[in-house]
Amino acid sequence: MIEEKRIVLRNADLINPEKIEDYLQAGGYQGLVKARSMSRPDLIAEIKKSNLRGRGGAAFNCGLKWSFVPADAQVSYVVCNFDEGEPGTYKDRIIVQKDPQLLLEGMAICGHAVNSKQGYIYCRGEYPYVVELLNLAIDQARGKGILGDFNIEVRMGGGAYVCGEETALIESIEGHRGEPRFKPPFPGVAGLWAQPTVVNNVETFSNLPSIVLNGAEWFAAIGAPNYPGTKVLTLTGDVANRVSIEVPTTATLREVIYDFGGGIKEGKKFKAVQVGGTSGGFIPESMLDTPIDFDSMRSIGATLGTGAVFVMDETRDIVDITTRIAKFFEHESCGKCNPCREGTFRAYEIMRKINKGQASVQDIENLTLLSQVMEKACLCGLGQAAPSPILTTLKHFYPEYQARLQIQ
Amino acid sequence: MTNSIGELEKDARCIFVIGSNTTENHPVIGMKIKKNVLYNGARLIVADPRRTDLAKIADVYMPHQPGSDVALVNAMMNVIINEGLANHDFIAQHTEGYEDMAAVISKFTPEYAEPITGVPAEDIRKAARLYAQSGSAAICYAMGLTQHRTGTDNVKSVCNLAMLTGNIGRPGTGVDPLRGQNNVQGACDMGGLPNVFTAYQAVTNDAAREKFEKAWGVPLSGQNGLVLTDVINKAHHGEIKALYVVGENPLMSDPELEHVEEALGKVDFVVVQDIFLSETAKYADVVLPSACFAEKDGTFSNTERRVQRVRKAVSAPGEARTDWEIMCEVATRMGYPMSYENSEQIFEEIRTLTPSYAGISYQRIENGSLQWPCPTEEHPGTPYLHKDGNFSRGLGAFTAIDYITPGELSDEKYPLILTTGRSLFHYHTGTMTRRASALNEHVPAAELEINPEQAKALGIAHDGMVRVSTRRGSLEMKAKVTDMVAPGVIFTTFHFAETPANLLTSSEFLDPTAKIPEYKVSAAKVEKI
Amino acid sequence: MISLTINGKEVQTPQGSTILEACQQAGIPIPTLCYDPDLRLAGSCRMCLVEIKGRPLYAASCVTPAENGIVVETESPGIVAARKVILELLSARHNFNCQVCEKNGNCKFQDYCYQYGIKESRYDYGEETNYPINDCNPFIERDYNKCIMCTRCVRACEEISIARAINVENRGHHAKIATAFDGNLADSPCVFCGQCIMVCPTGALTSKVSAGLGRAYEVDKVLTTCSYCGTGCTLELNVKNDCVVGVTSNRTVTGSPVNKGALCVKGRFGWDFINSPDRLTTPLIKENGQFRAAGWDEALDLVAKRLGEIKTEFGPDSMAVFTSARVTNEENYVAQKFTRAVLGTNNVDHCARL
């Protein structure tokens, strides 16, 4: 049986998160000290070599992303994406609440690597109490002079899901409407106020101190080779234990659900699991032995995403759930690009029609075509991923749709 | 303009706007200035008694007392000299008269100017430093600077300022008068002035006169003619017997309208050529219908000396004819045959007599335009004058200018200062815009702008009717309570025949050189009615 | 220069070009709705999508850099399907009434619907936009039931006019263009310059002054210079049946050197005085304090005779001419020549100072 492996949660419940002294005693800020003893290129190379991939959803190689920041940039920014707008996801909150200094240390390491003097933490609007904790942590670190000339400021999010998308997040920090920008240019070249900017997820940053301290080889050897390390997962839905866990990325879905989640609650039968948040694909029983790493999930048409694991038992109505998800995207589309703005709206309209038992095969065809176009044509990840639940449920649970169609 | 409009959008690193409500009177230039300031990082200084749109985005805004321009600009120069910000290389190589000017400037400390201008000394200092230290700074001005009895002094003052800092002869620098009407520049270039032929060749210059006598085949008078305001005054004395007015409306645009009206009444024979029966045309003996810009070919020269085509799009209504055709007919009937096949033929004649236009032809501006001076067919035109500080007259001359008070001062009976101007939605005397349906619907009447504090003291409500009076007359209009104007200053527009603002203005105080009336300063009072 | 393959053809383009620019240089048409060369890029309409070999997503060609060696398809079946879906999605919320629309025949949306054969929309599932059209101003009609949300108006307002009067309000399908608090333009910082009309690719924004007078294909456009202020903006007079029916912008630098198409409210909407019934159409002679119509010969003879008499009796300097800052250079030249050579005086001036 697979065991938990704690990297980002290593101090969780072992130290008092409100006390920097506890963190220091547990070896905190050793990584930063070591990082600062390294040259910038060496540090970036080390992170690249560790093959740490972004934990915010897109799984981009972290060191590679940093290397896009021009070495001679006069001004650059480090931004922590703590928007965590994905329903059912709360792993970033857990990480920060248990160990806020770890995040600050990770950001400061990044600040050294890309020669940045200013960091921002863009915090989900629903987490005001975490903002307090973060500000306390920043004050303490500043009081000890640990961060040096690297300054960190917390910004509150506006509450829109799309503001978690890195360029919309940047627009939001700049005080504009939270709308994604087209890419390229990527933030690494022109981000916040048109300056080079690194945006990483809370979990990504929180991995850095251990990697710097223990070396790239150490990290690369943990979990799946092409997506090494651990992943913090949050289990929701019809599992017996709704817990958050940190496991090596070689863990399979079945292990996660049955070993850590304790299986389906009330002894019911498993029907489907959706991994990675609202835009994740639906996975049937037959695919449960897939490991959770990013590439394995992708190979079955799903995504690891943020690590949310939403389990559905046999009583769940797939069409109804998919309709609700369509409503979520209709509501969260920012409206900037045509295929998503109008597409999410019509997709919800069609899903409602199907759900009410008023749809025909033609409607399903229209929906399928729309979904296929949206995946490839939308401006940002929201619109590109929004059709995934529809397409995967049509694929794996078509009989449930068929049963709803009007008899012709 | 010494420089080009386009430079205000990017090249100028600092723009000093004085006496110009650019966004309303030259809206497209206003857009360019705003773009430069908001997106391209240029600094902006605005001096204006009214808190204009540009004032709101200015780095330094100086709401100076109407008529105190010289004191303000002198004080800026005082700061520049005393803080060592003057460009002494430029002064030494390209100018003369610096010592005399500096002697006058020495007393104009910001503290000395503060009570005269009403502008805090510290703001004057800030403005002076911004202007002097920006690398390339441009000055834009309009009627707010010129329509004073010290109008010429005011203009010379800003020229002093530009020369003092070497802000001349490079892109993004210069002294830029923004011309109010579409072809003021062209009318001047073409010799529509009593003292010069085309291209400012003096009528008193024998060689110039001989050239024109030869071209036109008649002897010409070598004596300067009368300026417009003098014509009106002479008419008043019965000394003008015939007046021929082409597309002008002095009965709305000139100061002290009653005086003009009486004067016109005393002229034996008045001819008016116009597209509408203007207020002036009503006093004519003969009215001749003319074609408007859409109905004729020709050229206009804009405020940056750019000569551009006007093209005929439609036929003139009824029997209306172009102004040049009409005048040619009259000339011919008076025994001096004048006839041209088309406007291009006239332009060809202009070229031969006008050195700065000699290189311009209809063909060259068919797809584009040229800025004069353009002396030869090969010349690319001149986007900015005085390149590298080389002035046409050799050295740029500083002029020592002391401050004098405006002609009209407020007193107990007329405690406020009335100043006049234009609205975004109308143009000049309104003959065109009042008949442009949408513009007139949007802004159908004049309003009197008054500061909230002042309005409260006088019991005046927003949109309430008021009577505004000066020593010459009074008008009734709606009040617009706004902090656009400072307490003590009121403002209205002169577009509306129903409320002709120039009934209120004075023709008594003219600028001695340019003969510009003091439109911008009249002592006035306001009452609620 | 870099080299890429577009639709099987090798195309050279300067480093830094977008794929759209490379296509334009190669003469390959790409449909665009939100792209405007004078405005900040949006990359939002997704009409200009192309397929790049080896990339999983379609690329918006207007914002995607052309890279050396990439292989691009601009009309692959997938791309055509995507464009059709986008047009159908827009159609489903569009109030088509082309037969009475000002933009008929000059509407990019109409053109693309035609080009891609969008006869009806698969996505017409009932809900339609139903925005009220009344905005009490005499200049601009805003019918957002025809808006395709390209945001060109917003960008023109912000970047050309620097007025920032309008912006996108609401999100998703309910996003629309609006002033702050969704009020009237007249209560916003709008200066009625009409730059938004200039850039709008559809009939969502149109001139009320030109309404019903003629559509783009019916008018001739005559390039000329604005007759109001001294800025000297270039504009196009739209002419139908020997009558001016509107003003449009020429947006080229050569055609419109001062303003590149930008105008102010007077230039764009202040043209209909040309057709005013108040225009003078015949010479008038005053008799007993009343004007009567006269023929040209009679009027001109009278003027010549009286001027001649006065010149003889009181001398040339008893006469004066006011020429005009409104008429052409040629006319000013003729006016001063007339004054100096015919009347024999230098008493010629105009209201330069007033």
Ligand SMILES: Cc1cc2nc3c(=O)[nH]c(=O)nc-3n(C[C@H](O)[C@H](O)[C@H](O)COP(=O)(O)O)c2cc1C
């Ligand atoms: C609609 C949308 C929402 C997103 N929300 C989040 C989020 O809440 N938190 C997050 O870290 N990344 C989020 N992302 C991913 C970010 O765009 C970005 O990839 C991430 O912050 C990069 O950090 P990483 O490389 O460390 O994963 C979102 C992306 C999309 C398209």
Ligand code: SF4
């Ligand atoms: S895909 Fe959706 S959320 Fe993303 S830019 Fe387009 S409309 Fe906005």
Ligand code: SF4
């Ligand atoms: S905007 Fe275009 S498509 Fe719409 S009604 Fe007008 S012409 Fe037709």
Ligand code: SF4
């Ligand atoms: S008319 Fe001009 S100011 Fe008004 S919304 Fe349109 S672009 Fe903006």
Ligand code: SF4
């Ligand atoms: S009003 Fe016109 S320009 Fe503005 S977003 Fe709609 S379609 Fe585009």
Ligand code: SF4
């Ligand atoms: S369009 Fe406006 S700014 Fe341009 S010349 Fe005409 S009146 Fe002046």
Ligand code: FES
């Ligand atoms: S034209 Fe490229 S996205 Fe609109």
